Amino acid sequence: MSDNVLIEIAVDSVASAIAAERGGAARVELCANLLEGGVTPSAGMIAAVRAAISIGLQVMIRPRGGDFSYELDEIDVMARDIAMAKSLGADGVVLGVLTTSGRVDVERARRLVDLARPLEATFHRAFDMSADLLGSLEDICATGADRLLTSGGEANCVEGMETIAALSKAARGRIAIMAGGGIRPENAARIIAATGVREIHSGLSTTMESPVAYRNPRVSLGKAQGREYQRHQVTEESVRQLRERIARDHG
DSSP states (O other), rough: OOTTTEEEEEEEEHHHHHHHHHHSSSSSEOOOOOOGGOOOOOOOOOHHHHHHHEEEEEEEOOSSOOOOOHHHHHHHHHHHHHHHHTTOOSSSEEEEOTTTTTTTTTHHHHHHHHTTTTTTEEEEEEGGGGSSSSHHHHHHHHHHHHOOOOOOOSTTTTTHHHHHHHHHHHHHHEEEEESSSHHHHHHHHHHHHHOOSSSSEEEEEEEEOOOOOOOOOOOOOOSSSSSEEEEHHHHHHHHHHHHHHHHHHHH
16 A cells, blocks of 8 residues: 555454454444444444454444434434543544534534544544535534545545545645545545545445355345345455555555
8 A cells, every 4th residue: 555545444343343454454434334324333342343453443423324413312422422432442433413404513513523532533424415515624624523534425436536636625734535435446546546635435345145054034124135144344355455456556
């Protein structure tokens, strides 16, 4: 990997976190329920991952799936989860709060960022759901967040490259811009070159067949049919391939 490009990998298990570190990632974003885009992981999961890896650990702070406009009781849950993440050795937290009109809720987001100190704070891709990206960038800077994760308001970073580049320029060094959304080994160097970002975020999850032999085809406990017999995990090789492709094509 080019020494100037940091790789962050989204993970939801101890095994994935270990694989990310072994593959050469500099940081992981730890979530639960990545099918919902990630929610806050359990205390047990945070503690176990912290014990298993030495690279950076960013913890998702999101009390539920769905939209990013939160009631006061949900903000209280987020505040408690930030305190939990701090006590368990996280290096940073990842959060995002919007108003019902699609603007950044500066007051509530700033409160959470302040609570996170001295940890880092990343404003996640709730930003991509906001009504005015350049205006939202200014609002996020006002929250004191250290980093913004974005796909440029598009489904993936390839489609959002032009906007990510504009955001990087508009940030003027006040906040780090991290590209995330659909980044794979085959497109990472292109996205980095087009946007000028120095940090990228990728999932790289691989679907693995469950080793469970007995299966009841009549029952599915979740909304995604058949998920009981699948596992989704990051592999060491996928992270290494991403790192090596960036080094080869961009480094």
